Amino acid sequence: MAKTLLIEDDRETADEIIAELVHRGFEVDWAATGIEGLDKARSGESDVMIVDRLLPGMDGLTIIEALRQERVRTPVLILSALGAVDDRVRGLRMGGDDYLTKPFAIVELVARIEALLRRPAESRETILRVGPLELDLLARTVRRGDRMIDLLPREFRLLEYMMRRREQLLTRAMLLEEVWSYKFVPQTNLVDVHMGRLRHKVDKSDEVPLIHNVRGAGFILRAPA
C-alpha cells in the first residue's frame, strides 16, 4: 500500500483528497502546515507527496527545495492556484516532479499520483512489449502479432508513451503535456481525435481492444488478460 503525504492547509480540500485516496487504497498522512509537513517529509517514509504551494508560514516550494537539499528524493506533486506557465516552470525547477493547477478533477490528481509512483525506470531496452503489441524504438516499427502497424511520427510517440505507462490511467492533460509538450489547453478535444486514430490502427474490430477509454478521465493501454 502506497504511503502518501499530503501537505495542504485547506481542511475541506484535504478531506476530499484524503477520502478519494483512501478509497483508492492509499495510506494518507496529512500535514496542515509547512513546518509539520517538512518534519514528516524528512522521515522519508512516504512514497509520494502532494504539496500545496501556498501554505501559511511557508511556501510549498521552500519545502521541496529544503528536502531536495537534504537528498530526500520522494516524488512530489505540486498543487497550486497559480496556473501561470512561469510558476509551473519554477515549481518543476525547484524539484517538483509534477504540477497540477487548482481547481482540478480528482481523477486527474489520482492519475498523476499513480504515474509518479510507477514512474518507468530509464530502461535500455529498445523493444517495448504490451501483450501482442511490440514497438521497436530503433527500427521505428510497430507490430501487433504478425500484423505490421503503420504509424505517423506523432502516433508513434503517443503509443510509445502509453506502452511505457501501461495499465496506467493517462489523462488528456498528461498526454498533452508529455506527448505534445503543449503548455496550453486547446479548445478542441485534440487528444481524443488523435487517440481515435491510434486506436483505429492498433485495435482492429476483430481483435481484443488494448486501448481503453475511461469515461470522463482518460485512456489506458492494457494487455489482454
Add this chain to the structure above:
Amino acid sequence: MHLPEFIRSTTFRWTLVVSGAFAVCIFLLFGFIYWQTAVYMTARVDNAISDEVNAIAADPPERRLDAIDARVKQDPRRVRLAGLFSADGRRIAGNVERLPPGLQDDSAIRSVVVVRVDNHGRENQTARAIARSLPNGEVLMIGRNVDELVEIARIVEEALALGMLPALCLAVATGALLSLRAKTRIEQVNKQVERVIGGDLRQRLPTHGLDDPFDKLAVMVNGMLDEIEALIHKVAGVGDDIAHDLRTPLTRVRVRLERGRENARTLEQLRAVTDQAIAGLDQSLAVITALLRIAEIEHSRRLAGFSEVALPDVVREIGDMYEPIAEDRGVTLRLDAADGFTVRGDRDLLLEAVANLVDNAVKFTPRGGRVELALLRGGSESVVRVRDNGPGIGANERDAVVRRFYRSDKSRHTEGLGLGLSVVAAIVKLHGLRFTISAGPGCVAEIACPQAHD
C-alpha cells in the same frame, strides 16, 4: 517660531529671493550712477582748475593778485578756492588759510581738505586742488570745493529709499498673495483628488476658464480622469460579460442537478446527470482559465526569455495537430510552409496563437469546406495566414471579435469560449507582431512577423 503657512510656502520664499536679488540690482545700479557722476564731475572740475592755474601762472606777477582777487570775488556759491603763498608758506592773497600739507611741490590735482577764510568766516571744505611753484619762489594754489558730490550721494540715497521701499513691500505683498492663491487652488485640487481616491470617479478638478498653467494642468488631469472613468466602465462591462458567460452554463448545471435529484430513478440516470453537470462546470472553469491566461500573457514581461523560433516548424506542428481534427469534421486542411523563416519569440505562445487561429477556422468552416494554413514571405516580413471559406466575419465585427468574449451571432450555436482570438491578440501584442482579420471568400486571419535581423 510658528510662521503663517503662506510664509513657509515655496512661492513666498521664491518671491523673497527674487525681491532680494532685485534690490541688490537696483542698489548696484544707483551706485554705478553715483560713481559715474562723481567721476565725470571730478574730471570737469580738474579740467577747469588746471586751465585756471596755467592761466594765472602765466600772468605777470603784478597781475596775479588781481586775477586771484577777481576769481575769489566772483563766487556767489563759495566754491572757488585760490591762494598765493610766499616761499616760507605765508599767505599773500586768496581765500585759503594755508597751503594744505601734501600739496606742496606737486604738479598733480589732489583731493584735499582746506580751510577757507572769507568775510563769512573760517570753514573746512573738501576740494580738488593743485599747487604750482612760481619762478619767484611763491606758490600758487587753485582749487574747487567738491562738497556737491556729497550732496549728490545724499540725493541718490534718498531716491533709493523712496523707490526701493515701496517696490520691496509690493514684491512681498505680491508673493504673499500669489502663494495664498496657489495654496487655495492646491487645496481645492487636493480635496477633489482625495474624493477621487476615495472612489468617486465623477469628481473633476476646478477650472477657472483662464489660460494659466494651473488651468491647463487641471484640464489635463480632468481628461485623464475621463479616460480612467471610461476604462472602468468598460472593465465593468467586461465583468458583466464574464458574469453572463459564467452564469449561463452554471444555470444549466443547476437545473440539471435539480431535475436529476427529483427525477432520477436509477443510479445510471443519476450518474448521467452528474456527468452533464461536471461538463457544465468544466466549461465555466475553462472560461476562467482562458481569462487568466489572457491576463497572464498581457502582463507577461517574458521578452527576456525570447529565442529564435523557426516559423515553419510552428506551422507544420499545428498542421500535424489539426489535420485529423479537420478531417473528422469533413474539412480539408491545406498546409503550405516555406522554409527558413525565424522570429524572436516564445515558441509555446506562438504555437498557441497559431493553434487558436486554426482551431477557429476549422470550427467555423462548414463540412466540405477548406482551411489553408500558410507561411508566406512578403518583403521584410513573413506572414502566417489562416484562410477558410466559412461564413467569414463582417467588417463591422472584425475589431469586436478580438475583444474578449465576443462571439459573432452566426456562431452562437457553435461550442467555443469566445476568447480564442483575444488570446491570439494578446500573444501577438506581446511579440510586437501585427494581427489582422480580413474578408477573403471566408475569413482571413494573418499574423505578420518582421524578419528577425541576424
